[in-house]
Structure formats: structure tokens, C-alpha cells
Amino acid sequence: MPDTRAVAPLLLSWYDRHHRSFPWRVPPAEGQRGLRAQPYHVWLSEVMLQQTTVQAVMPYFERFRTLWPRVEDLAAAETEDVMKAWAGLGYYARARNLKKCAEAVARDHGGRFPDTEEGLRALPGIGDYTAAAVAAIAFDRPSAVVDGNVERVVSRLFRVEESLPAAKREFRALTASITPKERPGDFAQAMMDLGSTICTPRRPVCALCPLNGHCLAYRTGAEIETYPRKAPKKEKPVRRGAAFVARAADGAIFLRRRIDSGLLGGMSEVPSTAWSARTDGATEADAAPFAADWQPCGSVTHVFTHFSLELTVFAADGLEAIRRNDGWWEPATSLSGAALPTVMKKAIALAFPQALAS
DNA sequence: CATACGTGGTT
DNA sequence: TAACCAAGTAT
Numbered sequence: 321m322p323d324t325r326a327v328a329p330l331l332l333s334w335y336d337r338h339h340r341s342f343p344w345r346v347p348p349a350e351g352q353r354g355l356r357a358q359p360y361h362v363w364l365s366e367v368m369l370q371q372t373t374v375q376a377v378m379p380y381f382e383r384f385r386t387l388w389p390r391v392e393d394l395a396a397a398e399t400e401d402v403m404k405a406w407a408g409l410g411y412y413a414r415a416r417n418l419k420k421c422a423e424a425v426a427r428d429h430g431g432r433f434p435d436t437e438e439g440l441r442a443l444p445g446i447g448d449y450t451a452a453a454v455a456a457i458a459f460d461r462p463s464a465v466v467d468g469n470v471e472r473v474v475s476r477l478f479r480v481e482e483s484l485p486a487a488k489r490e491f492r493a494l495t496a497s498i499t500p501k502e503r504p505g506d507f508a509q510a511m512m513d514l515g516s517t518i519c520t521p522r523r524p525v526c527a528l529c530p531l532n533g534h535c536l537a538y539r540t541g542a543e544i545e546t547y548p549r550k551a552p553k554k555e556k557p558v559r560r561g562a563a564f565v566a567r568a569a570d571g572a573i574f575l576r577r578r579i580d581s582g583l584l585g586g587m588s589e590v591p592s593t594a595w596s597a598r599t600d601g602a603t604e605a606d607a608a609p610f611a612a613d614w615q616p617c618g619s620v621t622h623v624f625t626h627f628s629l630e631l632t633v634f635a636a637d638g639l640e641a642i643r644r645n646d647g648w649w650e651p652a653t654s655l656s657g658a659a660l661p662t663v664m665k666k667a668i669a670l671a672f673p674q675a676l677a678s
Numbered sequence: 679c680a681t682a683c684g685t686g687g688t689t
Numbered sequence: 690t691a692a693c694c695a696a697g698t699a700t
Contacts, residue, residue, distance in 0.1 A: 369696040376686065376695085410684030413699075447698045467696045485679080512696055521694065522689075553693090554681095583683065625683055662685060 322477055322534040328500035328507055334530035335510035340517075342374065343381055348506050356505075359433040359458040360391045363421075366450045367414055374516075380409050391433070394419065395426035403586055403659040412587055412661070416580065417445025435459040448492075457505035464496040465508035469515025474498075475548035476519060479536035483549040491548075521545070556623070561595040562632045563664075564608050565671035568641035571652030573668060573675060574609075575660075583624070588659045590667055591647070595629055609646070612636035617671050622663040629663065635671035653678065 336348050344365035346357045364384060368377040383405055388394040394402070399419050406415035421444045425433055433454065434440050441451035448466070455461035466474075471484065474494045480487055500507055518529045522545055526538050537544045566574040573590070580586045591609035608614050614634040622629045641649045650658050656678040660668070668675050 366696065371683090371695055371697055372685080373687070373695050408685075410686090411697085413683065414697090417698080445698070449697055453696070465696090468694085469696065509696090516695085585683090623685085625685090626681075 322531075322536060324497045326534060327477070327498040327531060328503075330530045330534075331510045331514065332500075332503055332506055335506055335513065338513070338517075339506075339510070340513055343378070343385070345509070348503075351503070351506060356460070357458060359435075359454060361385070362454050362458040363391075363433060363446075363450070364418075366453050367418055367421075367445055368409065370414060370450070371411060372409065376409065380406070390431070391422050392426045392431050394422040399586070400659065403588075404657055407587065407659050408662055408665075410662075412585055414445060416586055420444040421446065433458070435461075437461060437463045453508060456508045460505060462499055462501045462504040464492050464499055465504075465511070466492050466495050467512060469512045469519075470495055470508075471548050472521065473511055473515050473519045473531075476524075476537040476544055477531060477535050479540065479542060480547065481549060483551050485551070487548065554626075556627050557597060558628045558630060559595040559597055560630045560632070561593045562607060562634060563590050563592040563667040564614065565590050565633060565635045565668050566609075566612060566639055567635070567637045567672055567675070568639050568649055570641065571675070572641055572649035573652070573655055573672075574639075574644075574647055575650045575658065576647035584661045584663075586659075587661050587664075588650075589661075589664050592631070595631075608634065610644075612639060620663070620666040620670055622666060624663075631663070631667055633667050633670045637672075 339348055341347065342365070344357060344361045346355050365377065365381055368380055387405060388397055397419070402415055402419050403412070406412065424443055425431060434443070435455070437451045437455040440446050440454050441448070446454070452463035452465040455463045456465050471491050474480065474491050475487070478494050480490060480494070482490060514529070518525050524544055526532050526535070526544065529535065532538050537547055575588045576591055578584050578587050578589050593607045614636050617633050617635050619630055619632045622631065652675065656676050665676055
């Protein structure tokens with residue numbers, strides 16, 4: 321077994337020299353002087369970073385912080401504006417829960433985030449990972465912060481043979497065994513930095529790792545890339561459907577709002593048929609939301625987490641923007657700022673290449 | 679415990 | 690290029 325006491329000092333020393341800088345972070349030197357990142361910023365960044373890359377998150381984080389500087393501002397915002405600001409980041413339940421969480425903090429906690437893992441865990445959109453991360457980073461709690469990076473580091477450090485997701489409990493216990501009471505927030509961020517820059521999924525740079533002297537997988541000559549062990553994945557089915565992009569004479573595009581639950585919940589869309597597993601290849605101009613001169617203009621493919629979608633796109637142009645109760649005509653000038661998920665932007669761009677240029 | 683839930687980048 | 694991956698959560 322690795323010497324669990326030796327890990328944290330080595331890792332923190334490495335972090336002091338090699339930490340990455342982000343808008344939501346406080347550098348370790350300032351942390352040592354007692355400065356802490358704002359819980360609101362830590363929480364916002366952690367939610368955005370769930371299953372999402374730092375690069376993708378960066379502009380969204382800055383945008384949210386500008387639009388809503390405090391959690392009370394976010395709590396008071398229009399949900400539709402939050403969805404618009406989140407559009408393109410994916411996993412839209414996060415945006416809905418983000419708003420609910422802000423409201424709960426403002427209403428039930430006087431605008432202050434709970435400072436314990438348990439208190440945080442009870443809020444919408446905050447699970448085991450985020451509760452532990454916010455508790456450690458914002459409130460100096462020695463919680464076991466386990467994300468995908470940490471699972472990878474720990475699985476190699478201790479050469480864990482059990483597969484994910486069954487190994488979750490073991491990873492949590494092992495992480496707790498190396499988490500220090502001093503600087504737990506820096507330790508958590510250091511583990512994640514190590515996982516994303518040194519202990520990478522493929523081609524890890526073990527020669528530069530501050531923990532290589534204690535890493536069981538490294539010391540025993542194991543095939544390091546094969547950790548963590550994972551259960552085999554299921555293959556993605558293909559679903560098909562049709563989308564109808566209607567443009568008025570003034571350039572407005574007809575949009576609808578999807579129901580709050582399920583895929584792309586609460587986001588905007590162009591009228592579409594259901595997405596089925598049907599493979600007969602029929603076109604369905606007759607499934608259009610209203611009568612018009614619908615012209616087929618090709619198809620777009622979009623890959624979701626658990627299926628691929630092939631969307632046949634129909635377009636109609638120069639329509640009279642008659643008022644309808646099942647949607648609205650989004651003006652050309654505001655279309656690019658609408659709450660449109662990427663798949664819908666693809667469909668609109670195929671029908672009218674300049675529509676989203678704005 | 680398994681499944682639903684986005685998107686864009688990398689290999 | 691198909692596969693894999695990225696700071697997970699809710700049900």
C-alpha cells in the first residue's frame with residue numbers, strides 16, 4: 321500500500337508550483353493567507369464543470385458572473401434568461417437546477433451557501449461530488465472530493481482492480497484516506513489538476529508525477545492506462561425525425577418551448593416530429609406544424625449521450641407571421657441569443673445559413 | 679444499480 | 690473515424 325500520509329504534502333508542494341489559474345480560483349499563495357474563493361463562484365463553476373471541459377466553461381462562467389454577480393441576482397433572474405445564457409453548454413437540467421438552487425439559497429439561507437457537505441448536498445443540482453468540492457474549496461472542510469480525475473489518480477495510486485461504477489465506494493474511502501485536514505481545498509484542486517495534466521487517461525506523464533514514488537500501478541509496472549477499470553459501454557442506437565424551420569418575410573423564425581422535463585427540457589426548438597427508431601426513411605412533410613411550401617433541404621446528424629439523431633430538415637420561407645398559441649416568431653435580430661440547443665442551431669443553419677450569423 | 683441527460687475536443 | 694473523454698446528478 322502507498323504511504324497515505326506522504327501523498328498530501330507531495331501533492332500540495334507540486335500544486336504550489338504547477339497549479340492552473342482560473343477565474344473561479346484563488347491561487348494557493350493567497351489561500352495560505354486566508355483568502356477564499358466566493359462560495360457562489362465555486363458553486364457556479366463546479367456545476368458548469370460537471371461533465372464539461374474547462375475550455376467550454378470559461379466563457380459561460382464569465383458571462384454568468386457579469387449578468388448575475390451575486391446568488392441573489394441569479395435567484396431573481398428570469399428562468400428563460402438563464403436558459404438563454406446556458407444554451408450550448410449542454411445537460412440543461414443543470415441550468416434548471418442552478419436557478420432552483422439559487423432561489424433556495426436566497427430564500428432559505430439568507431443568500432449564504434450552507435458551509436457543510438450535508439447542507440450543500442440537500443440543494444438542487446448538488447450531488448456528492450459538488451457538495452464535497454464546495455465544502456472543501458470554499459469552506460475548508462476536509463471532505464473527500466471524488467470526480468473522474470480523482471477516480472483515475474486513486475485507481476492507479478492504489479491499483480484498484482474493481483470496475484466502475486461498482487468501485488465508487490472504494491474510491492471515496494481511498495480518497496478520504498489521503499485527504500489532509502490542512503488545505504483540503506487545495507488538495508482537491510491539486511488532485512484534479514494532476515489528473516488533467518499528468519495522470520491523464522492516455523499516455524500519462526508518470527516521469528513528472530510527484531506521486532510516482534508511491535504509485536502502485538507505476539511501481540509494479542502495470543498497464544497504467546488501463547486504470548480505472550470500467551464496465552463495457554452500450555452502443556448508441558440511431559433515432560430519426562424531421563424538423564421544420566419556418567421563416568417569415570421579415571426574417572423571424574418560428575420557435576416553440578420544450579417541456580421542462582426530459583431531453584433539452586425547457587429549451588427552445590423549431591417544430592419537430594418525435595424522434596423514433598423508425599428506419600424506413602420516409603420523409604414526413606405532412607407532419608409539418610402548419611401548411612406551407614415545405615422544401616426538403618437535407619439532414620443534420622447530432623450525437624447525444626445515449627443515441628444519435630438524424631434529423632431531416634424542411635424549410636419554408638417568406639411566410640406571413642400569423643400569431644399562434646403553440647409558439648412564437650423569434651425576430652432575426654435576437655435569434656442567436658435564443659435558448660436554442662446546438663442540435664436546433666444546426667437545423668436552422670442548414671435551412672437558412674445566415675440566420676444565426678448576427 | 680441502470681439509465682437518461684449535451685456538447686465539443688482528442689486520438 | 691469511431692471511440693473515448695470532461696470537475697456528475699436525478700430518478
